[in-house]
Amino acid sequence: MAEKIDKSKTEKKPRVQKPPDPNAPKCLNPACARASKTRGLCITCYGVARKAVKDGLTSWDVLIAKGRATAKGGRNGTLRSKAREWLMGE
Numbered sequence: 001m002a003e004k005i006d007k008s009k010t011e012k013k014p015r016v017q018k019p020p021d022p023n024a025p026k027c028l029n030p031a032c033a034r035a036s037k038t039r040g041l042c043i044t045c046y047g048v049a050r051k052a053v054k055d056g057l058t059s060w061d062v063l064i065a066k067g068r069a070t071a072k073g074g075r076n077g078t079l080r081s082k083a084r085e086w087l088m089g090e
């Protein structure tokens, strides 16, 4: 007995462009809508911040204290840095 396959149910949903994951952490720069990649910043903002640190204009500690960056680390780093932000918040 061949099972009748309802194509409307088995058909895959058309692949639309994946909308940004609402749970994905965003870049800390409020003017930036990219997903954060490193230290809470997107690649572009991280590049700017890294250069500023390298040039001695600021330091990661200062940026972290200001909430402009997060401590280096993997996925757990985000959570830890958020706890740190919370602890050091006003």
Ligand SMILES: [Zn+2]
Pocket: 027, 028, 029, 032, 033, 034, 041, 042, 043, 044, 045, 046
């Ligand atoms: Zn950014």
